[in-house]
Amino acid sequence: xIAVLSDVHGNLEALExxxxxxxxxxxxxxxxxxxxxxxxxxxxxERLRARATTTILGNHDVAAIxxxxxxxxxxxxxxxxxxTQSVLTEENAAWLAALAYEVRMPEYLLVHxxxxxxxxxxxxxxxxxxxxxxxxxxxxxxxxxxxxxxxVLSPDGSIEHRHFxxxxxMRLEPDRRYLIxxxxxxxxxxxxxxxxxxxxxxxxxxxxxxxxxxDVASVRAKIDAVGLPRLLAERLAQGR
Ligand code: ZN
Numbered sequence: 001x002i003a004v005l006s007d008v009h010g011n012l013e014a015l016e017x018x019x020x021x022x023x024x025x026x027x028x029x030x031x032x033x034x035x036x037x038x039x040x041x042x043x044x045x046e047r048l049r050a051r052a053t054t055t056i057l058g059n060h061d062v063a064a065i066x067x068x069x070x071x072x073x074x075x076x077x078x079x080x081x082x083x084t085q086s087v088l089t090e091e092n093a094a095w096l097a098a099l100a101y102e103v104r105m106p107e108y109l110l111v112h113x114x115x116x117x118x119x120x121x122x123x124x125x126x127x128x129x130x131x132x133x134x135x136x137x138x139x140x141x142x143x144x145x146x147x148x149x150x151x152v153l154s155p156d157g158s159i160e161h162r163h164f165x166x167x168x169x170m171r172l173e174p175d176r177r178y179l180i181x182x183x184x185x186x187x188x189x190x191x192x193x194x195x196x197x198x199x200x201x202x203x204x205x206x207x208x209x210x211x212x213x214x215d216v217a218s219v220r221a222k223i224d225a226v227g228l229p230r231l232l233a234e235r236l237a238q239g240r
Contacts, residue, residue: 001022001023001025001026001027001199001200001201002026002027002028002029002199002200002201002202003018003022003026003027003028003029003197003198003199003200004029004031004110004141004180004182004197004198004199004200005018005028005029005030005031005182005185005197005198006030006031006032006033006058006112006142006143006144006182006183006184006185006197007031007032007033007058007143007144007146007183007184007185007186007187008030008033008034008038008044008048008184008185008186009033009034009035009036009037009038009044009060009184009185009186009187010034010035010036010037010038010039010040010041010043010044010080010084010186011037011038011039011040011044011185011186011187011195011219011236012038012040012043012044012047012219013214013215013216013218013219014185014186014195014212014214014219015044015047015048015185015186015195016047016214017195017212017213017214017215018185018195018197018210018212019047019051021210021212027053028048028051028052028053029052029053029054029055029110029141030048030052030054030055030056031056031058031110031111031112031141031142031143031144031182032055032056032057032058032059032060032061032099032112032143032144033058033059033060033061033112033143033144033184034048034055034058034060034061034096035060035061035064035081035084035088035096036058036060036061036063036064036077036080036081036084037060037077037080037186037187037228037232038080038186038187038219038223038228038232039219039222039223039225039226039228040222041064041084041087041088041092042087042088042089042092044186045092045095045096046092049092049095054103054110055099056099056100056101056102056103056110056111056112057096057099057100057101057112057118058112058119058143058144059112059113059118059119059144060077060081060084061096061099063081064081064084064085064088064093064096065088065093065096065097066097069119075229076229076231076232079228079229080228080229080232083226083227083228101118102115102118104137107138107139107202108137108138108139108140108141109135109137109139109140109141110141111140111141111142112142112143112144113142113143113144113145114127114130114131114134114142114144115131115134115135115137115140116134116135117134119144121144121145122142122144122145122151122179122181123145124161125151125159125161128151128153128159128161128179129153129159131151131179132151132153132159132177132179137177138176138177138178139172139177139178139180140177140178140179140180141180141182141198141200142179142180142181142182143181143182143183143184144181145181145189146183146184146187146188146189146190147163147181147183147189147190148163148164148165148181148182148183148188148190148196148198148209149161149162149163149164149181149183150162150164150170150178150179150180150181150207151178151179152176152177152178152179153176153177153178153179154175154176155175155176163190164183164196164209165190165191165192166192166209166211167208167209167210167211168208168209169206169207169208169209170206170207170208171205171206172205172206172207174205178207180198180207182196182197182198182209183196183197183198183209184196185197187235187236188239189235189239189240190239190240191238191239191240192211192239193216193236193237193238193239194211194212194213194214194239195211195212195213195214196209196210196211196212197209197210197212198210216236216237219233219236220233220234220236220237223236
């Protein structure tokens with residue numbers, strides 16, 4: 001079994017809650033944005049350095065290591081990146097800097113936002129259609145929007161969209177292609193504040209979305225303690 005997770009955003013409590021649901025033999029794949037928004041960037045990086053078999057870069061990671069795209073960030077996100085830069089260890093920054101933007105395996109493609117245009121947002125069927133056209137991977141795992149959802153491309157070219165705001169499973173049919181947004185561990189935005197990730201069973205050809213409750217109050221207290229914007233604490237409890 002492979003746990004595919006994304007957008008941890010310096011939220012160690014959410015990450016630990018997700019990892020606690022896994023067996024030691026489960027593999028972990030991380031689709032980026034380990035840092036930004038949250039108060040524990042180094043701890044999250046170190047936990048995933050030890051536990052994940054594959055990690056790729058997200059836009060907040062790139063912003064933290066070289067200011068990339070910072071001018072397009074919302075004020076609270078920018079403030080969090082500047083704070084992250086001030087606490088990020090040299091070793092963790094170097095580890096982030098060595099990550100790839102994509103990893104292609106025979107069975108699947110891993111990108112943060114979308115194939116080729118790595119930080120594009122897949123918000124609708126048109127964007128999903130573009131994503132399918134950019135790669136021949138049957139299975140594309142993404143994060144970035146913090147919304148757990150799937151787009152399924154049928155042989156006739158039609159695309160079916162489905163939200164996974166709560167636990168849910170989906171069988172993978174051999175003649176279809178799948179764009180799977182695994183949601184966010186550390187800052188869900190689909191009005192369910194529980195940490196989100198996907199369990200992928202390559203043998204059984206199925207995926208399962210899992211939501212995991214965690215100690216939001218203690219993360220909020222840490223956000224206040226390090227002086228990050230109050231807005232970032234409030235949105236965790238609302239899941240938006
Ligand atoms: Zn993110």
